[in-house]
Amino acid sequence: MTTDWDFETLDAEIDEVRQRILQHGRFLASFFVGRQAEADLMLLAAVTQEPLLFVGPPGTAKSDLVVKFVESIGLDADAYFEYMLTKFTEPSEILGPIDIGLLKEGRFRRRTRGMLPEASVVFLDEIFKSNSAILNTLLTIVNERKFYQDGAPEAVKLRLLFAATNDIPEQGELLALSDRFVLKVETRPVKERHFEALIEAGMRSDSCKALSLRPWADGPATFTDFLKLKRYLDLLFAESGRTGDSARWFPPGVFAELRRIIRVLEAEDQIYVSDRKVVKIYKLIRARAFLHHGGAVQAGDLRVLRYVGNRRSEMAVVEEKVNHLLSLDD
Numbered sequence: 001m002t003t004d005w006d007f008e009t010l011d012a013e014i015d016e017v018r019q020r021i022l023q024h025g026r027f028l029a030s031f032f033v034g035r036q037a038e039a040d041l042m043l044l045a046a047v048t049q050e051p052l053l054f055v056g057p058p059g060t061a062k063s064d065l066v067v068k069f070v071e072s073i074g075l076d077a078d079a080y081f082e083y084m085l086t087k088f089t090e091p092s093e094i095l096g097p098i099d100i101g102l103l104k105e106g107r108f109r110r111r112t113r114g115m116l117p118e119a120s121v122v123f124l125d126e127i128f129k130s131n132s133a134i135l136n137t138l139l140t141i142v143n144e145r146k147f148y149q150d151g152a153p154e155a156v157k158l159r160l161l162f163a164a165t166n167d168i169p170e171q172g173e174l175l176a177l178s179d180r181f182v183l184k185v186e187t188r189p190v191k192e193r194h195f196e197a198l199i200e201a202g203m204r205s206d207s208c209k210a211l212s213l214r215p216w217a218d219g220p221a222t223f224t225d226f227l228k229l230k231r232y233l234d235l236l237f238a239e240s241g242r243t244g245d246s247a248r249w250f251p252p253g254v255f256a257e258l259r260r261i262i263r264v265l266e267a268e269d270q271i272y273v274s275d276r277k278v279v280k281i282y283k284l285i286r287a288r289a290f291l292h293h294g295g296a297v298q299a300g301d302l303r304v305l306r307y308v309g310n311r312r313s314e315m316a317v318v319e320e321k322v323n324h325l326l327s328l329d330d
Contacts, residue, residue: 024219081094
């Protein structure tokens with residue numbers, strides 16, 4: 001499928017694309033209870049193709065969110081790959097087995113059909129339980145969108161990476177991978193606030209599974225819509241950088257507020273925000289602004305900062321502080 005649409009072609013339809021994607025977020029959230037924030041972040045991650053990490057205890061809809069999202073955008077089965085990682089997981093389990101025929105000829109190549117390198121959307125459960133061999137491979141894939149075949153780099157088809165974990169370990173070897181997930185959202189239990197609604201939604205979901213029904217599969221937006229908006233934003237950002245009119249899209253006053261909040265988080269709560277993360281945050285905020293209202297960044301778009309905590313212990317602190325600084329109540 002082509003993804004090299006030109007700006008003029010996309011510009012003629014981009015508002016309709018935006019509206020379908022926004023509607024899709026509400027549509028997806030309707031199959032869950034208290035998960036609108038997670039659904040909105042999935043849209044943003046899909047539009048920007050930035051990895052998204054779900055952090056929370058078992059039974060808080062982490063994998064169900066991903067599965068329903070994938071099915072709702074009409075993605076072909078062979079374009080999706082999911083796997084639960086453990087410390088015993090071997091590279092062949094996610095990259096594909098070694099081609100024995102080629103190995104006899106002295107070549108080290110993997111058969112990647114149906115595996116991660118051939119997937120457009122990937123979900124890795126318990127991502128931080130993997131071993132160093134898997135971690136190093138994933139870092140290369142996330143950073144450079146490639147892996148190695150017979151000693152040579154080969155591109156992967158990855159567009160969207162979702163991952164889940166019960167916790168974020170603080171071991172040094174895991175920090176590099178954790179930092180690549182600029183967006184981290186805590187999936188908290190909702191039974192205290194939505195007890196009855198949770199039971200009703202759970203019963204409907206179980207019934208759908210028992211009857212092989214997938215009402216969420218007919219979503220308003222398609223995978224192509226997300227690819228189109230990503231392409232449009234890339235072209236828009238490039239033009240903005242070339243012409244030097246970034247202030248048009250990120251007004252100085254709001255930009256100053258972004259800088260202030262990051263400084264407050266670092267000074268008062270010791271939340272480390274790397275230089276790389278600052279650039280990613282800026283891009284995510286501009287993308288959110290365009291997605292939600294098709295124009296320049298507004299103060300409310302800075303809510304993306306709620307999800308920049310590095311450790312699980314920081315996540316609630318960051319969310320509360322950003323909500324306070326921006327006077328948000330949602």
